[in-house]
Amino acid sequence: MVDYPDYNADSVEAWEANAEFWDEAQGDEGNHWQRTLVFPGTLELLQPVPTTVLELACGNGNFARQLSRLGIAVTATDASEAQLRGARQRSDGYKIKWVRLDVTDRSALAALSGAAGAPFGAAVCNMALMDIAEITPLFDMLPLSLADEAPFVFSVLHPVFRPGPQVRLFRERIETEHGQFIEESGVKISNYLDTRVNYGIAVKGQPSIQPYFDRTLTELFSTAFDRGWVLDGIREPSITDGGDGDAEGRLSWDHMPNIPPVMVARLRHRG
Numbered sequence: 001m002v003d004y005p006d007y008n009a010d011s012v013e014a015w016e017a018n019a020e021f022w023d024e025a026q027g028d029e030g031n032h033w034q035r036t037l038v039f040p041g042t043l044e045l046l047q048p049v050p051t052t053v054l055e056l057a058c059g060n061g062n063f064a065r066q067l068s069r070l071g072i073a074v075t076a077t078d079a080s081e082a083q084l085r086g087a088r089q090r091s092d093g094y095k096i097k098w099v100r101l102d103v104t105d106r107s108a109l110a111a112l113s114g115a116a117g118a119p120f121g122a123a124v125c126n127m128a129l130m131d132i133a134e135i136t137p138l139f140d141m142l143p144l145s146l147a148d149e150a151p152f153v154f155s156v157l158h159p160v161f162r163p164g165p166q167v168r169l170f171r172e173r174i175e176t177e178h179g180q181f182i183e184e185s186g187v188k189i190s191n192y193l194d195t196r197v198n199y200g201i202a203v204k205g206q207p208s209i210q211p212y213f214d215r216t217l218t219e220l221f222s223t224a225f226d227r228g229w230v231l232d233g234i235r236e237p238s239i240t241d242g243g244d245g246d247a248e249g250r251l252s253w254d255h256m257p258n259i260p261p262v263m264v265a266r267l268r269h270r271g
């Protein structure tokens, strides 16, 4: 399924409850995944650097601050007041416009295009579509706020490997043809087409569990393609530096340099 409208309130409530914890985990500059996978992939696909960017589901503003430091005029939005509060507190001295926006709300998305004056040169949504209960309104309405053929770059937990609830990681020992033993980690996938809502956590220890909205690649991209968007850039970065040291000795994504936990994609509207 693509949209789960009955779960939006629950989802936003969970992000309100977890906002402080999330902010602490992300810090000013984002966590290891953000810094090494998400930001480089997103910045690459945003080239050439636009002068204005609309960010959706900005969380604690880690990426908005990056963009602002590049001289980009950023309007950063999120459905959670508590996330925006944390973002503002961390952004003294930055000229970022913070706006509360629930991207499942068609009239709020329509109002945004009017309020902005000139259309944005690009839109970004980092690591959030799998946290957003309904994505159809966004793909329908976002073109109203964007300049012609402006890019919409988004990153998500990789829809195939699905880091998160229900994922099965494994580590195995393999004997090579030279009689040596090597150990390899990977992911077991048995339910890719069985999309659904799964409750889980984003950060170990967070106060409230949250819903994740699984979508296959077909569900995700067809929702966009059916509304006039085309895909013209994609990245599947993996962790090749061994991670941030937190997972030492543990089964973890940090030990899978050949499996991308994140996918970054660039769409343009040709409607």
Ligand SMILES: C[S@@+](CC[C@H](N)C(=O)[O-])C[C@H]1O[C@@H](n2cnc3c(N)ncnc32)[C@H](O)[C@@H]1O
Residues within 6 Å of the ligand: 008, 011, 012, 015, 016, 026, 034, 056, 057, 058, 059, 060, 061, 062, 077, 078, 079, 080, 083, 101, 102, 103, 104, 125, 126, 127, 128, 131, 132, 133, 202
């Ligand atoms: C995993 S966080 C990502 C935050 C930030 N983009 C980052 O990369 O650190 C997911 C974000 O999605 C936001 N969110 C969830 N549902 C939303 C909705 N319906 N509209 C707008 N934002 C939403 C949450 O408040 C949260 O800030």
